[in-house]
Amino acid sequence: MAAVLTRNITKTFNDVAAVNGITLTVPDGEFMVLLGPSGCGKTTFLRIICGLERQTSGDLLIDGNVVNDMPPRARGVAMMFQSYGLYPHYTVRNNIAFPLRTQRVPRAEIEKKVAWAAQLLGIERLLERRPRQLSGGERQRVALARALVREPTALLLDEPLSNLDAKLRASARQEIKLFQQRVGTTTIYVTHDQVEAMGMGDRIAVIDHGKVRQVGTPAEIYDEPADRFVATFVGTPPMNLLSRGGAHLGFRPENFLPKDMIDDGNGGVAEFSFRVDRSEYLGSERIVYGVVEGFDAQVITAKLPPAHVAEDSIRPGEWHPFAVRNGALRYFDQDGKRTSRH
Amino acid sequence: MKRAIANTLREVSFYGAVAFFVVLTAFPFYWMLITSLKSNPDLYNVTNIPFWFNEAPTLEHFEYLFEQTQFARWLLNSLIIGLCVVVITLLAALPAGYSLARMTGRTGEALGIGIFLTYLVPPTLLFLPLSRIVASLGLQNSMWSLVLVYPTFTIPFCTWLLMGFFKAMPVEIEEAAIVDGCSLFGAFVRMVLPLSLPAILTAVIFTFTLTLQEFVYALTFISSSAQKPITLGVATDLVRGDIFFWGEIMAGALIASIPVAIAYNLFLDRFISGITGGAVK
Amino acid sequence: MVEIVEPIATKPASRFRFLLDQRSVLGAVLVTPAILYVLLLVGVPFLLALYYSVSAYTIYDPSWRFVGLANFRQIIHNPAFLETLGNTFLFTFASQLLGLILGKFGALLLLRPFPGRKLVRAIIILPWAVPIALASVAWEWMFDSLYSVINWTMIALGIIDRSQAPNWLGNPHLAMLCVIVVNAWRFFPFAIVIFLAGITAVPQDIIDAATVDGAGFWRRNYQIIMPMILPIVAIGLIFGIVFTFTDLSVVYLLTNGGPIGATSVLGFQGFQVGIVSGDVSHGAAISLFMLPVLFVVVIAMLRFIRRREI
Numbered sequence: 001m002a003a004v005l006t007r008n009i010t011k012t013f014n015d016v017a018a019v020n021g022i023t024l025t026v027p028d029g030e031f032m033v034l035l036g037p038s039g040c041g042k043t044t045f046l047r048i049i050c051g052l053e054r055q056t057s058g059d060l061l062i063d064g065n066v067v068n069d070m071p072p073r074a075r076g077v078a079m080m081f082q083s084y085g086l087y088p089h090y091t092v093r094n095n096i097a098f099p100l101r102t103q104r105v106p107r108a109e110i111e112k113k114v115a116w117a118a119q120l121l122g123i124e125r126l127l128e129r130r131p132r133q134l135s136g137g138e139r140q141r142v143a144l145a146r147a148l149v150r151e152p153t154a155l156l157l158d159e160p161l162s163n164l165d166a167k168l169r170a171s172a173r174q175e176i177k178l179f180q181q182r183v184g185t186t187t188i189y190v191t192h193d194q195v196e197a198m199g200m201g202d203r204i205a206v207i208d209h210g211k212v213r214q215v216g217t218p219a220e221i222y223d224e225p226a227d228r229f230v231a232t233f234v235g236t237p238p239m240n241l242l243s244r245g246g247a248h249l250g251f252r253p254e255n256f257l258p259k260d261m262i263d264d265g266n267g268g269v270a271e272f273s274f275r276v277d278r279s280e281y282l283g284s285e286r287i288v289y290g291v292v293e294g295f296d297a298q299v300i301t302a303k304l305p306p307a308h309v310a311e312d313s314i315r316p317g318e319w320h321p322f323a324v325r326n327g328a329l330r331y332f333d334q335d336g337k338r339t340s341r342h
Numbered sequence: 343m344k345r346a347i348a349n350t351l352r353e354v355s356f357y358g359a360v361a362f363f364v365v366l367t368a369f370p371f372y373w374m375l376i377t378s379l380k381s382n383p384d385l386y387n388v389t390n391i392p393f394w395f396n397e398a399p400t401l402e403h404f405e406y407l408f409e410q411t412q413f414a415r416w417l418l419n420s421l422i423i424g425l426c427v428v429v430i431t432l433l434a435a436l437p438a439g440y441s442l443a444r445m446t447g448r449t450g451e452a453l454g455i456g457i458f459l460t461y462l463v464p465p466t467l468l469f470l471p472l473s474r475i476v477a478s479l480g481l482q483n484s485m486w487s488l489v490l491v492y493p494t495f496t497i498p499f500c501t502w503l504l505m506g507f508f509k510a511m512p513v514e515i516e517e518a519a520i521v522d523g524c525s526l527f528g529a530f531v532r533m534v535l536p537l538s539l540p541a542i543l544t545a546v547i548f549t550f551t552l553t554l555q556e557f558v559y560a561l562t563f564i565s566s567s568a569q570k571p572i573t574l575g576v577a578t579d580l581v582r583g584d585i586f587f588w589g590e591i592m593a594g595a596l597i598a599s600i601p602v603a604i605a606y607n608l609f610l611d612r613f614i615s616g617i618t619g620g621a622v623k
Numbered sequence: 624m625v626e627i628v629e630p631i632a633t634k635p636a637s638r639f640r641f642l643l644d645q646r647s648v649l650g651a652v653l654v655t656p657a658i659l660y661v662l663l664l665v666g667v668p669f670l671l672a673l674y675y676s677v678s679a680y681t682i683y684d685p686s687w688r689f690v691g692l693a694n695f696r697q698i699i700h701n702p703a704f705l706e707t708l709g710n711t712f713l714f715t716f717a718s719q720l721l722g723l724i725l726g727k728f729g730a731l732l733l734l735r736p737f738p739g740r741k742l743v744r745a746i747i748i749l750p751w752a753v754p755i756a757l758a759s760v761a762w763e764w765m766f767d768s769l770y771s772v773i774n775w776t777m778i779a780l781g782i783i784d785r786s787q788a789p790n791w792l793g794n795p796h797l798a799m800l801c802v803i804v805v806n807a808w809r810f811f812p813f814a815i816v817i818f819l820a821g822i823t824a825v826p827q828d829i830i831d832a833a834t835v836d837g838a839g840f841w842r843r844n845y846q847i848i849m850p851m852i853l854p855i856v857a858i859g860l861i862f863g864i865v866f867t868f869t870d871l872s873v874v875y876l877l878t879n880g881g882p883i884g885a886t887s888v889l890g891f892q893g894f895q896v897g898i899v900s901g902d903v904s905h906g907a908a909i910s911l912f913m914l915p916v917l918f919v920v921v922i923a924m925l926r927f928i929r930r931r932e933i
Contacts, residue, residue: 051520073522079517085518356732356737370761371749371753373764441650442654445650462865467672470907494664562894588770592764599757614816
């Protein structure tokens with residue numbers, strides 16, 4: 001049974017549809033990531049699931065129950081906010097205990113559960129502190145403990161890592177993911193960062209302008225994008241697109257290599273004459289910018305492993321033979337949708 | 343050398359200007375103070391230098407004030423009026439300010455401006471019908487008429503002030519409480535109120551000072567000495583026939599002014615952040 | 624692939640159980656006490672005042688008889704009233720102008736940190752903080768016909784002698800001047816606070832950018848800062864104008880409208896006629912003359928603020 005099921009959820013604000021008909025199923029225990037650019041409606045959608053907003057139309061089912069008109073506390077969800085939303089005037093212990101106190105859980109039971117949650121996240125020694133005395137990472141753990149102490153059906157996270165600086169982000173990502181695997185709570189995680197999405201999600205729902213463009217595992221999203229938006233949103237640098245009469249031909253930078261580097265394999269290659277304009281050396285890879293013959297208006301990128309590239313195969317200002325394996329080519333029609341080879 | 347002269351001139355004129363303002367604002371209060379401490383013969387002698395004592399300073403005006411007039415009673419009246427008005431005001435303005443701060447739609451904006459405008463309706467227009475209403479309620483000449491009427495301006499003012507503060511509070515904490523199981527109202531009581539104690543305190547102080555500063559309604563509704571609040575009493579009651587008891591009047595004015603002056607000084611910064619938060623969007 | 628089985632939808636919870644959880648409902652409930660209070664004790668009296676002005680109500684003869692605009696006509700033809708109207712405008716305009724100038728100047732002074740600034744600031748806001756009635760009484764004493772300290776100082780400095788000592792509150796023109804000065808004195812600390820609040824709210828980046836762009840002190844002041852603080856100054860001015868235009872305290876205590884109505888203002892005359900003399904309907908009519916001006920001022924300012932919002 002699905003933990004969270006939405007049917008054609010729509011939300012309009014003043015005639016603008018922030019969420020434009022999203023039907024999504026999140027099975028029990030899954031880590032589902034809602035990925036999309038700012039303003040695409042993913043946070044609104046999450047807040048609808050949580051109960052902080054009411055959808056304009058559509059149904060929402062949590063654990064099999066229709067919860068359309070129920071406030072958050074009746075839905076069995078817990079949420080972790082972008083700035084954690086810890087109660088500044090309560091100690092850590094009372095922060096974690098709060099969701100249980102509102103449900104009038106007996107005191108002995110509360111003590112036990114708080115201790116369990118604190119131990120789960122390794123914050124026992126912080127219980128008597130106040131939020132302002134904690135570091136960013138500690139606050140995150142307290143927020144998680146508070147969210148989990150009720151053992152919710154679904155855990156909702158709204159861009160929890162966006163306030164952290166880059167270094168902390170990686171370790172925080174690690175913590176959350178490991179943690180979720182251990183505890184097994186169904187999790188819905190909103191982010192605009194595709195690296196986070198790819199690294200953490202069991203499945204990713206790519207959202208744009210209030211609609212789901214594609215739902216799939218990271219591999220499916222990356223290798224078999226359903227449309228041009230998904231293809232260019234995921235992946236850094238984004239997929240190269242050559243336009244030909246409205247339709248597009250796409251290939252990822254790491255597949256765009258000097259001809260003599262490509263292993264033909266079976267299926268053949270598509271060849272391009274490529275003029276290098278600029279290259280960036282990033283240590284672990286080299287990004288090369290240039291134009292393909294016949295498509296002067298578009299900047300095409302190639303991502304090359306630096307160790308194996310001969311200097312004279314990428315000299316700027318000159319035309320070099322580059323190629324892409326046919327199996328790595330992706331075709332998109334006039335509407336942007338993915339098609340098979342025309 | 344020229345630079346040094348120009349600089350000194352600038353400094354001198356700067357401090358001169360500051361001194362000018364200080365004298366302009368403080369002199370009447372100095373005058374209040376010294377008048378209240380001068381003995382009557384000293385006071386009512388045109389040949390004496392007025393700026394300092396010519397005869398020994400005396401506390402007789404203060405004694406007279408407390409022993410021979412209703413001054414103590416006026417202080418008590420003002421205290422009671424102030425406290426009651428504060429309670430009524432908070433009961434109405436706290437929820438109203440919160441609700442308006444969180445209401446983002448057109449109605450919220452319109453109501454907010456409506457409240458702001460109510461504060462501007464002049465007492466010198468409303469005092470006529472209000473005096474009739476007060477009379478029909480049997481409250482004429484009673485300080486309770488003021489307890490009834492003062493919230494008409496303290497509630498709009500505090501709602502506006504509190505609205506500014508609440509708007510600046512991040513919604514996340516309330517939302518977290520809601521997700522954690524609080525009702526909407528529960529979130530207000532358990533999260534917003536404890537965290538806005540400074541704002542509430544500011545509102546209390548300003549409400550109190552507003553009631554102390556009020557004059558028009560007090561003058562209109564109350565005529566008997568015993569029911570007068572402090573400001574009305576000092577300004578109108580210390581006269582026998584044509585004779586003004588200046589020493590006592592100044593003493594009374596001084597005592598009545600001090601708490602308000604202190605309160606304003608302590609809370610000015612809070613007040614400013616409140617009004618700029620609400621006024622300049 | 625996970626098998627998704629269509630769940631059996633259970634009956635959704637009754638809407639009423641969570642009525643108070645709906646933002647719109649709770650919001651309305653929370654605002655109600657305040658709105659009720661204001662409607663009953665401001666709205667209703669306001670309507671009553673309107674009705675009084677077109678009726679023949681006095682406290683000796685509380686008749687609700689409708690007389691149309693007769694009251695207004697009678698008032699307008701009374702020269703004392705026209706003098707009052709003129710006084711009110713003069714009084715308001717002059718004291719606000721003076722107060723604004725002093726306020727702007729004072730704010731500029733207080734911007735710069737200097738030793739004792741906190742104390743100076745505390746002293747400067749006294750006129751605004753202290754109840755207006757008490758301050759007026761102090762000034763009344765300072766302007767006293769016999770014992771005025773101002774006169775004493777001028778005599779001592781040799782500027783005039785005793786026979787020329789002005790009777791501040793007894794001379795029509797001087798009385799008006801006194802009333803204006805006291806009101807300006809009371810208003811300018813508020814103006815300082817408003818200016819300071821506005822100026823300190825201007826982001827430092829903008830001021831720095833102007834400095835780098837070559838703007839000197841005066842240009843920075845008048846072309847960058849002033850336009851940016853105009854909204855908040857406008858609001859301060861709304862308050863100032865409204866309260867000054869409708870005030871009666873200063874006039875009542877300082878001059879009691881005299882000498883012979885020279886300083887009578889609308890609020891004061893409304894009081895005299897409506898409360899002291901008991902002629903409620905005419906008093907209401909007089910007071911209502913304040914409305915058009917207030918209306919115009921508020922609407923004009925609000926428009927102005929709306930347009931200038933950055």
